[in-house]
Amino acid sequence: MSSTLTSTINRTFSIAPMLDWTDRHYRYMARLMSAELLLYTEMVTTGAIIHGKGDYLAYNSEEHALALQLGGSNAHDLAICAKLAADRGYDEINLNVGCPSDRVQNGRFGACLMAEPKLVAECVTAMREVVDIPVTVKTRIGIDEQDSYPFLTEFVETVRDAGCDTFIVHARKAWLKGLSPKENREIPPLDYDRVYQLKQDYPELSISINGGVKSLDECRTHLTKLDGVMVGREAYQNPYMLAEVDQQLCGSDRPVLSRDAVLEKFIPYIEKHLQSGGRLNHISRHMTGLFQGEPGSRVWRRYISENAHKPGAGIEVIEQARKNMSI
CATH class of the missing domain: 1.20.120.1460 (Four Helix Bundle (Hemerythrin (Met), subunit A))
Structure with a gap:
C-alpha cells in the first residue's frame, strides 16, 4: 500500500490518546473548537475489539480526522482490527509503542515493544497489507537502560523499512519497572533535542513530538523543527486552548469561538x-x-x-x- 497517503492528514496539532479521557464525547467537544486538529481514540486492545462484547470502534462522524490507537503485538490480530477500523471509516491506524503500564507489558505491547523492533515492523507490515490508510507508530525515546540515540534510530529505521513513514515520539524514556504510568509521564526527563535530531537525520519521515507541551506558543517553537505536536493532559484539563489551534497554528481565518x-x-x-x-x-x-x-x-x-x-x-x-x- 502507498505511504504517500499520510500527507493527506494535517498533523500540525493532535490530541494524545488518553485512557478514560479521550472518549468520543471529549473528542466531539474538541472538534467543536478546531476543524484542523487530528484526534486519537483511547488505546484499544486487539483483544477488546476481537473478543469484547461492546462496540469499541464507535465514534461520531463529526470527529474526522480520527485515528484509532491499537494496543497489541500479534500481527494477525492487529491486521484484523486495522481492517475493521478502516472499513468503519477511521483515517489512520496508530500502534502504541509507548504505554509503560504493567498490564500492557504482561500483554507484550506498549513501550516494551521498543526492544523488539522487528516484531513492530512485522505488525506494521501486516496492517499495511490490509488497509490503504496510514499506519503510524507512537513511541518513546527509549526504555530502561536502553535509551541511547542509536537505540532509537535502530528502532525507527527497522520500522521505517516496513513502510511506516510517520512517528509520534514521546520525548521521555519509559521505565518499565518501578514507575507507575503516571510517574512515567512526569519523572523521566524530557529530551526534545533528541526528537529534533531524529527529524534532522531522517527528513523524509513525518515526526511529531509529544510530552510536556502546555501552550500554543510552545507548539509553535516545536513546529519550527518538526512536522507536528501532540498535546495530552493540557488539552484535556484546559480544553479551551483548542479554540485557537486553527488560527494560530494552521493559518485558518475562521472565527474563534467563545x-x-x-x-x-x-x-x-x-x-x-x-x-x-x-x-x-x-x-x-x-x-x-x-x-x-x-x-x-x-x-x-x-x-x-x-x-x-x-x-x-x-x-x-x-x-x-x-x-x-x-x-
Missing part, C-alpha cells in the same frame, strides 16, 4: 445523549476545565462535580453551573 459559543454548540449533542438513555456525567466530566482560568471557574467545576452524577440529571445542571459563575 467558551459560551462552544457550550451552546455542545448542548444539542448532550441532549441527544440524554434522550438515548445516557447519563449527564458521561459527558460533563470532560467539560469541567472549559472555563479554566476564568472568574467563577471553580464554581462551575464544583457544581457540575456535585450534581451531574445524580439520577435524572439533565441539561439544567450545566445551565445552572454557568449561571452560578456570575453570582
Whole structure:
C-alpha cells in the first residue's frame, strides 16, 4: 500500500490518546473548537475489539480526522482490527509503542515493544497489507537502560523499512519497572533535542513530538523543527486552548469561538445523549476545565462535580453551573 497517503492528514496539532479521557464525547467537544486538529481514540486492545462484547470502534462522524490507537503485538490480530477500523471509516491506524503500564507489558505491547523492533515492523507490515490508510507508530525515546540515540534510530529505521513513514515520539524514556504510568509521564526527563535530531537525520519521515507541551506558543517553537505536536493532559484539563489551534497554528481565518459559543454548540449533542438513555456525567466530566482560568471557574467545576452524577440529571445542571459563575 502507498505511504504517500499520510500527507493527506494535517498533523500540525493532535490530541494524545488518553485512557478514560479521550472518549468520543471529549473528542466531539474538541472538534467543536478546531476543524484542523487530528484526534486519537483511547488505546484499544486487539483483544477488546476481537473478543469484547461492546462496540469499541464507535465514534461520531463529526470527529474526522480520527485515528484509532491499537494496543497489541500479534500481527494477525492487529491486521484484523486495522481492517475493521478502516472499513468503519477511521483515517489512520496508530500502534502504541509507548504505554509503560504493567498490564500492557504482561500483554507484550506498549513501550516494551521498543526492544523488539522487528516484531513492530512485522505488525506494521501486516496492517499495511490490509488497509490503504496510514499506519503510524507512537513511541518513546527509549526504555530502561536502553535509551541511547542509536537505540532509537535502530528502532525507527527497522520500522521505517516496513513502510511506516510517520512517528509520534514521546520525548521521555519509559521505565518499565518501578514507575507507575503516571510517574512515567512526569519523572523521566524530557529530551526534545533528541526528537529534533531524529527529524534532522531522517527528513523524509513525518515526526511529531509529544510530552510536556502546555501552550500554543510552545507548539509553535516545536513546529519550527518538526512536522507536528501532540498535546495530552493540557488539552484535556484546559480544553479551551483548542479554540485557537486553527488560527494560530494552521493559518485558518475562521472565527474563534467563545467558551459560551462552544457550550451552546455542545448542548444539542448532550441532549441527544440524554434522550438515548445516557447519563449527564458521561459527558460533563470532560467539560469541567472549559472555563479554566476564568472568574467563577471553580464554581462551575464544583457544581457540575456535585450534581451531574445524580439520577435524572439533565441539561439544567450545566445551565445552572454557568449561571452560578456570575453570582
